[in-house]
Amino acid sequence: MTDVWLPLALTLLAVAAMYLCCIRPMRRGKGVCRPAPTARTRQSADEEIRRTREELRLLREQAAARRPDPTSRPDR
Secondary structure (H helix, E strand, C coil), rough: CCCHHHHHHHHHHHHHHHHHHHHHHHCCCCCCCCCCCCCHHHHHHHHHHHHHHHHHHHHHHHHHHCCCCCCCCCCC
């Protein structure tokens, strides 16, 4: 029976610490467990779209380079 008390006490201590350090500050809006909001500008959104389109173009080129030419015949 005494083997159960120590793990139970440590578990309760961990739950209490989590509540005091994480949950309670987040409920008050002062928590540091969330990322800071980033300011999104039109320029940053346009830059991200440009980078994504460039990446898509490169991926399509790589996929086309790996495909065999449909007009060529394999050697038998």
